Amino acid sequence: MSKLKTSKFGLGLAAGVMALGLSTAGIAADEFNGIGAKITEKAVEPWDISVFYDGTNLPEGSGTVEAGQNPYDAKCAMCHGAFGEGAEGYPKMAGDPMPAFIKSLKQGLDGVGNRGVNNAWGHAPTLFDMIKRHMPFYAPGTMGVDESYAVTCYVLNLGGIVPMDFTCSDKTLADVDMPARDYYVTDTRPDVDNERCMSDCYDYDPKVVGAVVTGVSE
Amino acid sequence: MSETTLDQTPQSDAREGVASSDRRKFLRKSVALAASGAAAAAAGNAYAGDVKLETVTEPLKPGATRNILGRGVVSVPYGMPSKFEKHVVRRNVSWLTADTVASISFTPWQDLNGIITPNGLHFERHHAGAVDVDPETHQLVIHGMVDKPMVFSMEDLKRMPSHTAIHFLECPANGAMEWRGVQMDSMQFTHGMMACSEWTGVKLTDLMEYVGVDPKSTWLYAEGTDGSALQRSIPMEGAKDQFGEPIPADQCDMYKDAMIAYAQNGEALRPENGYPIRFLLPGCEANMSIKWLRRIKFVDKPLVTYQETRHYIEPLPDGTIRQFSLVNETNSVINYPCPDNQMKGKGAYEIRGIAWSGRGKIAHVDVSVDGGKNWQEAELVQPVMSKCVTKFKLPFEWNGDEHLIMSRATDETGYVQPTLMQLRNVRGTNSIYHKNSIQAWKIEKTGEVKNVQIENF
Numbered sequence: 152m153s154k155l156k157t158s159k160f161g162l163g164l165a166a167g168v169m170a171l172g173l174s175t176a177g178i179a180a181d182e183f184n185g186i187g188a189k190i191t192e193k194a195v196e197p198w199d200i201s202v203f204y205d206g207t208n209l210p211e212g213s214g215t216v217e218a219g220q221n222p223y224d225a226k227c228a229m230c231h232g233a234f235g236e237g238a239e240g241y242p243k244m245a246g247d248p249m250p251a252f253i254k255s256l257k258q259g260l261d262g263v264g265n266r267g268v269n270n271a272w273g274h275a276p277t278l279f280d281m282i283k284r285h286m287p288f289y290a291p292g293t294m295g296v297d298e299s300y301a302v303t304c305y306v307l308n309l310g311g312i313v314p315m316d317f318t319c320s321d322k323t324l325a326d327v328d329m330p331a332r333d334y335y336v337t338d339t340r341p342d343v344d345n346e347r348c349m350s351d352c353y354d355y356d357p358k359v360v361g362a363v364v365t366g367v368s369e
Numbered sequence: 370m371s372e373t374t375l376d377q378t379p380q381s382d383a384r385e386g387v388a389s390s391d392r393r394k395f396l397r398k399s400v401a402l403a404a405s406g407a408a409a410a411a412a413g414n415a416y417a418g419d420v421k422l423e424t425v426t427e428p429l430k431p432g433a434t435r436n437i438l439g440r441g442v443v444s445v446p447y448g449m450p451s452k453f454e455k456h457v458v459r460r461n462v463s464w465l466t467a468d469t470v471a472s473i474s475f476t477p478w479q480d481l482n483g484i485i486t487p488n489g490l491h492f493e494r495h496h497a498g499a500v501d502v503d504p505e506t507h508q509l510v511i512h513g514m515v516d517k518p519m520v521f522s523m524e525d526l527k528r529m530p531s532h533t534a535i536h537f538l539e540c541p542a543n544g545a546m547e548w549r550g551v552q553m554d555s556m557q558f559t560h561g562m563m564a565c566s567e568w569t570g571v572k573l574t575d576l577m578e579y580v581g582v583d584p585k586s587t588w589l590y591a592e593g594t595d596g597s598a599l600q601r602s603i604p605m606e607g608a609k610d611q612f613g614e615p616i617p618a619d620q621c622d623m624y625k626d627a628m629i630a631y632a633q634n635g636e637a638l639r640p641e642n643g644y645p646i647r648f649l650l651p652g653c654e655a656n657m658s659i660k661w662l663r664r665i666k667f668v669d670k671p672l673v674t675y676q677e678t679r680h681y682i683e684p685l686p687d688g689t690i691r692q693f694s695l696v697n698e699t700n701s702v703i704n705y706p707c708p709d710n711q712m713k714g715k716g717a718y719e720i721r722g723i724a725w726s727g728r729g730k731i732a733h734v735d736v737s738v739d740g741g742k743n744w745q746e747a748e749l750v751q752p753v754m755s756k757c758v759t760k761f762k763l764p765f766e767w768n769g770d771e772h773l774i775m776s777r778a779t780d781e782t783g784y785v786q787p788t789l790m791q792l793r794n795v796r797g798t799n800s801i802y803h804k805n806s807i808q809a810w811k812i813e814k815t816g817e818v819k820n821v822q823i824e825n826f
Contacts (some may be wrong), residue, residue: 183579186528187521195512198664199591201600204611204673230467240467253688257446262684262799270692273678281675284598288471291497291596331690335682337610338617340695340803342795343787347733347779350743357740357773358824359811362551 187275202280206325208278212302213320216308222298223305226287233269237308241288243267249330269310273335275310275327279319300324388599398591405584420716454791456480459490459517460557462546468496471597473540475561478702478723479709484535484750484758487565488634493641494540494562494655497596500772503663504645513589513666523645525630532572532628535727535757539563539697541654541681548793556707559820560700563725565758568649570630577667585638586667589624590650594663601657602671603627603650610693611673619696619728626651626756631663651756652727653695654802656681686797699786700805701734701761701778712767712816720747720765723758726780731759733779738765740773740809741788741826747776755781768773772812773823788826 183259192199202208224233231237235244246267247255253270256262278325283299285291294302312328313319450457459474466472476492493499504523512518545560546552553559586610591727591790592600603624604616630649631638638644643660650657656676671677671693683691701724705711720738724731730753761776779785787808811821 152485153375172601179585182530184577185524186579187519190510190512190518190520192512192518192797195510195518195664198510198592199512199666201592201596201666201672201674203668203670204678205670207670215517215655253684256684256797256799257593257686257688257799263801266679269542271679271682271684273692277673277675280672281679282602285497285596285675287480287499288460288468292598293426323771335612335678335692336689337614338620338697339691340617341698341784343785343786343791345791347777348744349735349746350744352744353826354665354742355825357826359740359809359821360551360824361811361819361821362554 163293175189200280200284202276204274205319206276209279209321209324210296211321212296212300213318213322214297214299214304215318216304216315217303218297218314219301219303219305219308222294222302226294227302227306230288235306244306245269246271249334253334267310268306269312269330271331273296273329275303275307275312275319275324275329278306282306349367375693379672389673396560420714426809442790447801456482459489459492460561462553462558465546471496473542473562474527476564478560478563478704479556479707479740481704482721484565484752484760485634486566486657488566488636488639488642491538491564491566491639491642492540492562493634493684494639495595495597496599499641500577500595501640502594502645507594507645507663509662510644510664511576511580511666512664513652514583514586515582515667517582521564522818524542526571526629526631526646529571530575531569532575533567533569534628535565535567535752535754536626536649536651537565537756537758538649538658539564539700539725539727540656541694541697541802543700544806544808547789547820547822548801548804551822554708554820556704556709556820560702560704562600562655562757565725567635568628569632570646570649570768572629573627573629573665574625576629582667587669589665589667590672591659591662592664592666593659593661595606597677599656599659600672601659601676602674602695603653603657604671604695608671611671611731613728616693616695620653620693621654623650623695651778652697654681654697657695657806683796683800683802685795685800691800694803697725698803698805699728699731699778699780699784700724700728701731701776701786702808703736703774703776703810705816706774706812707810708818710819711818712812713767714816717765718765718767720763720774720814722747722761722776724761724776724778724779725756725758726784727756727784728784729755729781730757731761731778732781732783734759735777735779736761736763736774737777738772740823741775741777741807744747744777747751767812769814770812771814773809773821774812775807775809777807789822790824790826 230241231244237243246265248269282303300319307313383659444476457477457480460476474493476490508810540562588602590602604621606621607618627650629646630644635786646662647661648662703722724734734747736747737744747761747763753759777786787806792806809821811819
């Protein structure tokens with residue numbers, strides 16, 4: 152099976168090779184013979200829009216906070232609020248700043264409705280990517296590169312993250328200091344390590360609580 | 370089951386605030402007790418079979434359908450459920466989202482009796498609405514760190530060796546409305562962000578070999594062709610996060626089960642579930658199983674997308690924000706009885722439910738009718754498959770008392786489903802996602818079944 156040479160499993164991961172060998176038993180490389188077409192990276196380019204957290208693949212262009220105001224007011228404010236406070240149940244652009252946000256979480260306050268670019272986004276290039284591909288909601292992906300930089304810059308300014316005279320561009324966005332960045336920690340689950348108790352698992356009375364309000368399932 | 374066990378009904382003046390370490394001691398102690406042969410309680414068999422049956426004396430009537438002709442074949446070219454089953458539908462919760470276009474609907478598990486979710490009842494989660502993608506023109510691109518960047522049509526994908534498997538998909542927000550307390554009075558809303566289907570498509574690892582993925586690639590990402598162009602990063606062996614910290618090894622293995630799916634329960638995918646193709650990543654939060662898939666790129670770092678930094682994250686009480694919590698851990702729930710399926714008089718019932726784990730097969734499901742003090746192992750209904758819903762059942766005779774019924778699943782890795790209080794102790798109440806805790810239902814003397822939480826278990 153020469154095809155294994157180029158596969159991830161060919162790297163001496165014995166178990167992986169075995170598993171693959173079994174699961175693909177009888178599938179020779181020939182079974183893909185003639186299927187599909189090769190494509191040049193140039194041809195993929197129009198679709199290859201994903202921006203990495205560190206700014207890799209940001210398109211060339213720029214936009215200032217000031218230039219973002221008009222498009223924001225025209226295309227975004229109706230859902231996200233003129234000041235980014237959110238409208239009609241749509242998400243806020245900015246919530247409580249760090250570390251006040253974390254403090255409110257510790258007090259058990261609702262953290263969901265309070266999320267925004269200043270407390271729950273690790274990297275500014277992600278914000279550009281999201282706005283460019285997914286907003287404005289009613290016409291996703293219709294803004295140009297410079298307009299997207301400008302609107303991104305405006306939203307960052309609403310979050311108190313960049314000053315009024317800031318220019319967002321493929322050169323500057325990766326270095327924007329996102330307040331939440333250093334709070335992220337990769338999964339450490341499982342959180343609980345239980346044994347399978349079968350009898351007399353506890354000896355006190357269970358404290359049962361039901362719904363405080365009912366009829367919310369509509 | 371002894372009479373005394375049946376009498377252990379919940380008291381409102383219960384002892385409060387038992388710390389988790391105390392509870393762990395309890396659990397360990399009780400395991401030892403069980404091993405030494407102490408009383409093992411049974412969930413059923415206490416009732417003596419003495420419920421008085423009514424006697425029908427009135428002669429039977431002919432019935433409304435006996436003397437008429439029914440509909441001819443193909444009068445309904447695509448068959449629909451009986452008109453008497455109109456209540457079995459997906460539902461949404463209007464206050465959850467501002468808009469139904471970026472929203473979620475729920476599968477009515479309370480009305481389902483198998484492990485397969487009918488396609489029209491599969492829960493939906495869209496970020497920019499369900500779109501109608503033309504299979505004639507749809508293309509899938511695979512590129513990045515590969516020998517041969519390639520593009521495939523639907524016909525191309527169907528020529529390739531196919532792969533079929535039954536897997537659940539679960540939104541990690543399943544149960545999210547219950548983190549802070551009891552809210553929902555239907556199991557459709559407590560557990561309906563999960564569905565299970567037979568999927569057919571092309572195995573990702575087969576495609577990886579065909580395009581020749583560079584062994585140095587540690588991540589791939591998948592992207593859809595809907596308005597949100599939803600994208601998620603998927604780890605492979607050696608994957609590290611944006612800070613250089615490793616992604617847990619078991620989550621870096623999940624891609625080996627992945628496929629590009631074009632069929633769901635034997636027919637083409639439904640538009641709401643990604644027609645004509647979707648990425649399918651069994652075991653992981655369903656947001657990663659990108660619908661309307663158009664592109665897969667092999668890379669050496671995560672994108673850290675909007676979904677990964679803003680949505681599917683968990684702020685923890687210690688001030689950190691958990692990211693890349695990808696696997697859906699073991700979960701289970703009783704769907705009969707449940708708030709939607711109440712008791713209809715004393716006597717025999719079968720407690721039935723569903724269990725699932727993103728880490729593999731379900732190994733055991735235990736059922737308690739006394740609030741988790743004593744448990745009995747339920748029967749697992751075959752087939753039991755990896756990352757697939759498993760059905761369980763256990764006979765139960767109800768003598769009209771109050772009961773706290775619950776199920777607890779253990780998967781093949783030995784992971785035992787936790788209690789809500791245990792999860793809250795670690796994660797607080799702002800975590801939203803991955804709430805896989807034991808679900809309690811309270812059977813009232815009236816036969817009503819209510820959603821409850823036990824605050825000290």
